[in-house]
Amino acid sequence: MDALSRPSNASGAADLTEHFRGRDLVFVGENDRKPDGSWPGRDGAMKLALELASFLGRPVRVAMPPEGG
Helix, strand or coil, rough: CCCCCCCCCCCCHHHHHHHHCCCCCEEEECCCCCCCCCCCHHHHHHHHHHHHHHHCCCCCCCCCCCCCC
């Protein structure tokens, strides 16, 4: 199993394509839901997964850590 961390939640899909070709992927978003209902960690993980799935031509899964974890 390999892991990769990124400093941004909303960019870099094209740069990651070659690193992930031929691998099963699960992106883990940050559980950072805000009081106003926004959720940047989840939204960024979903955006990246959709972009990377488009580049790779296959599904990319997203998971969220449990609340408080």
